[in-house]
Amino acid sequence: MSRTKTLSSDFYHSSSVFNQETESIFKNEWLWVGRSDQLTTSGSYITTDLINYPIIIVRDNSNNLKAFHNVCRHRAAKVISNKEGVCKHMICPYHGWKYDLNGKLMDTPKFYANDDFEKDRHSLFEISVAERFGLIFINLNKESKSLDKWFGGFEKIVSNYFTDNLILHNELRFDVHANWKTYVDNYQEGYHIPLVHPQLNRDVVWQEYKLENMNEYSVHSVPDRANSNQPGSFGWHFPNFIFNIYGRGIVFQRIEPLKPKWCRVVYNLFRPSDVDAEDFENKEGKYQLEVSLEDQKLIPEIQQNLQAGIYNEGPLSKKYETGVAYFHDLYLTKLNLENKK
Numbered sequence: 144m145s146r147t148k149t150l151s152s153d154f155y156h157s158s159s160v161f162n163q164e165t166e167s168i169f170k171n172e173w174l175w176v177g178r179s180d181q182l183t184t185s186g187s188y189i190t191t192d193l194i195n196y197p198i199i200i201v202r203d204n205s206n207n208l209k210a211f212h213n214v215c216r217h218r219a220a221k222v223i224s225n226k227e228g229v230c231k232h233m234i235c236p237y238h239g240w241k242y243d244l245n246g247k248l249m250d251t252p253k254f255y256a257n258d259d260f261e262k263d264r265h266s267l268f269e270i271s272v273a274e275r276f277g278l279i280f281i282n283l284n285k286e287s288k289s290l291d292k293w294f295g296g297f298e299k300i301v302s303n304y305f306t307d308n309l310i311l312h313n314e315l316r317f318d319v320h321a322n323w324k325t326y327v328d329n330y331q332e333g334y335h336i337p338l339v340h341p342q343l344n345r346d347v348v349w350q351e352y353k354l355e356n357m358n359e360y361s362v363h364s365v366p367d368r369a370n371s372n373q374p375g376s377f378g379w380h381f382p383n384f385i386f387n388i389y390g391r392g393i394v395f396q397r398i399e400p401l402k403p404k405w406c407r408v409v410y411n412l413f414r415p416s417d418v419d420a421e422d423f424e425n426k427e428g429k430y431q432l433e434v435s436l437e438d439q440k441l442i443p444e445i446q447q448n449l450q451a452g453i454y455n456e457g458p459l460s461k462k463y464e465t466g467v468a469y470f471h472d473l474y475l476t477k478l479n480l481e482n483k484k
């Protein structure tokens with residue numbers, strides 16, 4: 144039986160909870176960090192930060208993706224400071240240590256044989272990386288299950304909508320003054336549609352919004368009204384990966400934890416390659432921006448109240464908020480806090 148009340152509010156702003164989440168969740172789950180189309184040739188790379196972890200993703204000379212912690216094995220400088228680019232080797236800007244595209248240390252200028260160190264044991268720290276749906280995922284835990292296993296049945300759900308002719312239409316990023324879970328909670332229910340999303344409410348029958356929660360993901364579905372080509376199915380995979388359908392397009396979304404009270408929401412909207420960009424922007428592009436801005440207006444206000452110390456927890460609807468309940472139960476399991484369920 145799933146829970147009938149929310150997590151208590153301290154989960155949404157405490158630094159110790161945030162640190163625990165980093166250890167127990169974000170260092171163990173597969174996380175979407177970039178797109179394959181950003182890394183087309185050997186030596187092309189992107190860098191990013193995952194909470195406190197600077198990361199490099201690079202395509203090696205055999206066209207395989209590699210990911211490393213962006214930390215030099217000499218004195219911990221970032222080996223690459225650019226956001227993206229193409230390189231033959233990775234050369235640390237501090238003292239010039241040089242790594243090949245597989246992270247192996249090749250050259251240490253002016254460091255001599257009598258210096259007490261073994262070059263072979265100073266490769267970059269490697270991270271697991273895998274691609275699916277043109278997206279790049281990494282996992283900081285080298286012992287973790289494969290991306291395939293992690294996706295489970297959710298991969299099939301996305302595959303129903305994903306086609307190879309989709310191309311990136313745009314990427315939107317918003318830093319939101321809210322804990323990442325405040326954002327996920329909002330995604331995990333359609334109960335707020337009639338009051339928060341007027342246009343979406345005209346297009347779908349929200350009362351018939353359905354959720355199936357299983358194997359660490361939730362599949363949402365809602366029937367559309369006559370004359371609208373909105374939704375169908377969409378969904379979320381724990382902890383922070385989401386896909387949505389907008390008319391002819393598909394959106395992948397992630398909610399990155401930045402700090403206890405801040406998250407970054409990243410949307411990648413894709414359109415079929417034969418659809419005109421301007422036409423798509425005027426319809427699906429505007430639509431998805433409108434819906435996301437409606438959520439973004441509300442969520443920081445909820446966050447403020449979760450921090451204020453007045454509210455502690457509230458009841459969840461057994462009909463409309465099963466996705467929130469599922470998320471909270473799963474979250475507590477991951478943190479080994481079964482007793483709080």
Ligand code: FES
Binds near residue numbers: 216237239
């Ligand atoms: S820290 Fe990278 S070469 Fe010194």
Ligand SMILES: [Fe+2]
Binds near residue numbers: 329330335339340438
């Ligand atoms: Fe919403």
